[in-house]
Amino acid sequence: MKRRSEAQGVKRPRVVLTGCLGICPKRAVVVASEATLRRGEYLLLADATSAAEAVTTLMPPAVE
Numbered sequence: 001m002k003r004r005s006e007a008q009g010v011k012r013p014r015v016v017l018t019g020c021l022g023i024c025p026k027r028a029v030v031v032a033s034e035a036t037l038r039r040g041e042y043l044l045l046a047d048a049t050s051a052a053e054a055v056t057t058l059m060p061p062a063v064e
Contacts, residue, residue, distance in 0.1 A: 001055055001059055004059050013058075023044070025046075028045055028046040029045045030042050030043070031058065043057060
């Protein structure tokens, strides 16, 4: 996400420690962006592969 934000020329993402957002998954982490929170969407990351795939959802490519 850091590299993508630099490439898009936008602010770097921030990590904010919070509770499990009511989902409380076992062996996973809940992540969201401002845009996904507005839509009521959360992503569950269970491994590095799912984290890499989540970047596209959290930070879609810039539309020019």
